[in-house]
Amino acid sequence: MTESLNKTVNVREGEELDSHLIDNIIKEHIGGLEGTPTIRQFASGHSNLTYSIQYPNKSLVLRRPPHGTRPKSGHSMIREYSVMNALKPVFPAVPETYFHVPDEGSPLGAEFYVMEQVDGRKLDRTIPASWGFGEEEGRKLCLSFFNKLIELHQVDYEAAGLGDFGKPEGYVERQVTGWNRRYERVITDDVEDFADVRKWLEDHMPPGEVGHAVLHGDYRLDNVILCEDNPFEIKAILDWEISALGDPLMDLGNTLAYWSQPGDPDEMIAMCMQPCMAPGMLTREEICELYAEKTGYDLAKFDYYLVYGVFRLAVILQQIYYRYYHGQTKNKAFAGFGGRTNQIGNYARLLIEKSGI
Structure with missing residues (x-):
């Protein structure tokens, strides 16, 4: 089975790269490259711009922030470059990174970095029928996926050299108040302010944190490369x-905010971009049981973390929509993101009603 699921497309209008400039920059840092590169863009992803840089003898990836207004703490290339460098020796499931160019003096007008292009399978909404997966295989894939997140959360980040990667204490409060402020800055005329959801999150923060770990922040099945x-x-x-250091239940909440299952609102299932409803996939409740069993953490109040993850997703989409709304990106795929923001915010309300917190 040799299906290419990590699809590339022609570079979108307004997001082009100068191939001669890129060739010169990369060859200054990486030796042994032959010829000139072919540059295409990865079809997946709505945030950072990700390019496939194909030489005859090597495949690379270039990552840079989007054009237009960006949140001050978002789209940090040095952050993901640094954490991958540190994790690679102790947590091999990260690509190899080659070099980073900071904002100041960048020939692209923004910071960027270059890493290896990892060959393998990348899933989207469904598991290809040609794989022949039934319930047993779906469950095995699901367990592998969540066990890998647990493995990440159990990395000794101090020993990995990430002790100064951030301040893990107080992470929950910083995230909740921070995402609330980000939402306030990107509200447009066609979305609700969701003041009630934001207040609930601030009023019901857990009194302590279960522990501290390396958090991915965007862990999804469509964000991994399978062998x-x-x-x-x-x-x-x-x-x-x-990625950050903080309470691992916040990371699990982010991941399960993307996870749909039977009984969820139709609009949330329709937005799902990973095969979480394939035969054999675990429910959110089963995933929480697995996580609690493997880590020993108390997930009795997990509803809070799920609401946080869901509303954070609404903020992320609204940040992207804000750039489209104000003409800072021409990607028409973002035109409906304001409507999605409203749908996700209303889903957070529904989860609050059901939580009993």
Whole structure:
């Protein structure tokens, strides 16, 4: 089975790269490259711009922030470059990184970095029928996926050299208040302010944190590369731009905010970009049981973390929509994101009603 699921497209209008400039920059840092590169853009992803840089003898990836207004702490290339560098020796499921160019003096007008292009399988909404997966295989893939997140959360980040990667204490409060402020800055005329959801999150923060760990921040099935010969093995985890040190239940909440299951609102299922409803996939409740069993953490109040993750997703989409609304990006795929923001915010309200907190 040799299906290419990590699809590339022609570079979108307004997001072009100068191939001669890129060639010169890369060859200054990486030796042994032959010829000139072919540059295409990865079809997936709505945030940072990710390019496939193909030389005849080597495949690379270039990552840079989007054009237009960006949140001050978002889209940090040095953050994901640094965390991957530090994790690689102790947590191999990250791509190899080659070099980073900061904002100041960048020939692209923004910071960027270059890493290896990891070969393998990348999933989207469904598992290809040609894989022949039934319930047993779906469950095995799901367990592999969540066990890898647990493995990340159990990394000794001090020993990995990430002790100064951030301040883990007080992470929950900083995240909740921070995402609330970000939402306030990007409200447009066609979305609700969701003041009630934001207040609930601030009023019901847990009194303490279960522990501290490396958090990916955007862990999804469509953000991993699976091994070509063994699709149950996660070869690389991508998109580390909002990784941090903090309460691991916040990371699990973020991940399960993307996770749909039977009984969810139709609009949330329709937005799902990963095969979480394939035969054999675990429910959110089963995933929480697995996580609690493997980590020993108390997930009795997990509803709070799920609401946080859901509303954070609404903020992320609204930040992207804000750039489209104000003409800072021409990507028409973002035109409906304001409507999605409203749908996700209303889903957070529904989860609050059901939580009993």
